Amino acid sequence: MAGDFSVLWRLVRGMPSAGSHQDRLEGFYGGQAKDYDQFRERLLQGRGDLLTNLPLAPGARIAEFGGGTGRNLEFLGDRLKDCAEATVVDLCRPLLAQAYQRISERGWTNVRTVNADVCTWRPDQPLDAIYFSYCLTMVPDWWRAAENAIACLKPGGVLGVVDFYVSRKEPGDGLVRHGGFARHFWPLWFAHDGVRPSQDHLPWLLSRLERLHLAECKAKVPYLPVLRVPYYRFIGRKPAG
Numbered sequence: 398m399a400g401d402f403s404v405l406w407r408l409v410r411g412m413p414s415a416g417s418h419q420d421r422l423e424g425f426y427g428g429q430a431k432d433y434d435q436f437r438e439r440l441l442q443g444r445g446d447l448l449t450n451l452p453l454a455p456g457a458r459i460a461e462f463g464g465g466t467g468r469n470l471e472f473l474g475d476r477l478k479d480c481a482e483a484t485v486v487d488l489c490r491p492l493l494a495q496a497y498q499r500i501s502e503r504g505w506t507n508v509r510t511v512n513a514d515v516c517t518w519r520p521d522q523p524l525d526a527i528y529f530s531y532c533l534t535m536v537p538d539w540w541r542a543a544e545n546a547i548a549c550l551k552p553g554g555v556l557g558v559v560d561f562y563v564s565r566k567e568p569g570d571g572l573v574r575h576g577g578f579a580r581h582f583w584p585l586w587f588a589h590d591g592v593r594p595s596q597d598h599l600p601w602l603l604s605r606l607e608r609l610h611l612a613e614c615k616a617k618v619p620y621l622p623v624l625r626v627p628y629y630r631f632i633g634r635k636p637a638g
């Protein structure tokens with residue numbers, strides 16, 4: 398509970414407005430890094446489902462873009478041991494320090510952390526799978542991060558995304574439509590903490606990748622008993638040619 402108050406205090410203060418993107422992330426997360434996982438367990442829904450559905454062959458090379466504390470690797474269970482390499486890429490050093498501690502404690506010899514911007518980081522060789530978990534909404538130039546992820550994949554590799562979003566007023570065929578309140582409220586609510594739920598991320602992903610999995614859902618928000626926030630899970634394959 399004390400951890401919750403510390404995180405809530407940081408959320409109320411919001412994302413610092415000065416400095417580089419890295420400065421702002423570290424200013425925001427620095428004081429809550431130790432309590433991050435416990436609070437986000439309730440706020441960031443669908444992460445386990447994304448990782449469970451991510452197709453991974455033994456020997457896969459994978460990366461989480463904006464991987465923070467590395468918590469999501471736990472959702473892979475025994476499949477993580479079968480990966481040749483897993484990389485947690487993040488700009489925020491206090492969160493990566495938590496990831497590093499987790500890797501040491503678990504004895505994961507095939508996992509490493511990299512302090513880098515997901516808009517520009519490149520692996521030594523193309524990857525089989527990359528996923529973003531509640532990261533794209535925190536990258537100001539999100540399309541650069543998404544383009545870069547696709548460029549880092551092998552042809553036929555898979556990209557997974559789970560994140561908050563809002564629908565367009567007129568979404569495409571088969572997509573969920575959110576009411577006017579949701580479309581306007583959630584971007585305003587999250588902006589204070591540097592999170593930008595967008596109407597463009599999902600249509601962009603659908604236009605660039607072959608759809609393997611899509612779920613449009615709503616989740617409870619800690620300490621907001623009445624409201625439900627929209628989020629999606631998407632897995633797509635990079636075209637082979």
Ligand SMILES: C[S@@+](CC[C@H](N)C(=O)[O-])C[C@H]1O[C@@H](n2cnc3c(N)ncnc32)[C@H](O)[C@@H]1O
Nearest residue numbers: 422463464465487488489514515530531532535
């Ligand atoms: C809401 S947290 C999610 C962390 C983790 N993926 C999870 O599911 O718990 C967003 C993460 O994206 C990272 N991030 C934001 N912009 C980034 C960028 N341009 N490059 C690398 N990491 C970034 C933040 O530092 C933070 O760790």
